[in-house]
Amino acid sequence: xxxxxxxxxxxxxxxxxxxxxxxxxxxxxxxxxxxxxxxxxxxxxxxxxxxxxxxxxxxxxxxxxxxxxxxxxxxxxxxxxxxxxxxxxxxxxxxxxxxxxxxxxxxxxxxxxxxxxxxxxxxxxxxxxxxxxxxxxxxxxxxxxxxxxxxxxxxxxxxxxxxxxxxxxxxxxxxxxxxxxxxxxxxxxxxxxxxxxxxxxxxxxxxxxxxxx
Numbered sequence: 001x002x003x004x005x006x007x008x009x010x011x012x013x014x015x016x017x018x019x020x021x022x023x024x025x026x027x028x029x030x031x032x033x034x035x036x037x038x039x040x041x042x043x044x045x046x047x048x049x050x051x052x053x054x055x056x057x058x059x060x061x062x063x064x065x066x067x068x069x070x071x072x073x074x075x076x077x078x079x080x081x082x083x084x085x086x087x088x089x090x091x092x093x094x095x096x097x098x099x100x101x102x103x104x105x106x107x108x109x110x111x112x113x114x115x116x117x118x119x120x121x122x123x124x125x126x127x128x129x130x131x132x133x134x135x136x137x138x139x140x141x142x143x144x145x146x147x148x149x150x151x152x153x154x155x156x157x158x159x160x161x162x163x164x165x166x167x168x169x170x171x172x173x174x175x176x177x178x179x180x181x182x183x184x185x186x187x188x189x190x191x192x193x194x195x196x197x198x199x200x201x202x203x204x205x206x207x208x209x210x211x212x213x
Contacts, residue, residue: 012110015132016090023071023093036094037071046155046185046196047073050126053181054153055081057200058122065120065145067111068128072098075124079103088114112137114145122151127185130160139169149205151178155185156197163197174204 023036040047051074058064062083066075069087071094079085079102086105089095095106111128123146129135135156146152152175156163170177178200185196 011132012090019070019089019091020093023091023097037073037097040071040073043186044073045183046198047126048077049181049183049185050074050124050153050155050198051077053179053198054078054122054124054151054200055083057151057153057178058083062121063118064122064124065114065116066098066103067114067123067125067142067145068132069098069103069106070094070127072101072103074126075103076101078124086116086120112141114141116145119147120145120150121147122153125152125154127155129154129166130157130162135162135166135169139166139173143173143203146203148203150203151200152203153198153200156199157185158182158195158197166197166199170199170201175201177201 019036022039055078060082064075064078064083064085066072066085066087069075069089070091072087075085075087075098085103087095087098087103088107088109088111089098090108090110092108095108098106111125111133123142125138125142129138142152142154154166156166167177179198181198182195183198185194
């Protein structure tokens, strides 16, 4: 079950260092790989699955915010499809790689503290809900970056116990779930072959105000 009931500054600091090192050095002790992308190419399926399922729901050239963008694995196929993808990530080393992939703008910062001058047609978040941050703390922040009637696309790790809470929050805040798909987010040789809920939801056409406790 999910253990992180609150995402704290201390956790953010540790996570930042972890992903900075991973982006630069890879998991050499495990596979002798060069960097995060080399590792992810072997085992991380979730970004590609989400991009494939999300694209049909987007208008041509949609403005997308990729929250927790990492090195840009989720956005790369969407950029090739003609969409305009920006991102935010805790790790400066990861963010730099996303810029090289063609992201229009990438900011270094915490996913729970998103400040963007203009809302987006789509907010994308792969690998954060349940893996790192609880739904109740993250979802209100994602929603504030979204245009009324916009698309929220996210994964939820099933092992975390956050999937039901995520669906309940979406329903209570006038989101309509357009697609709910379950699939393995990882492949061998990675040992934790956990399944993910892939959720694509559309917000109400009017803006609501959320409070985060």
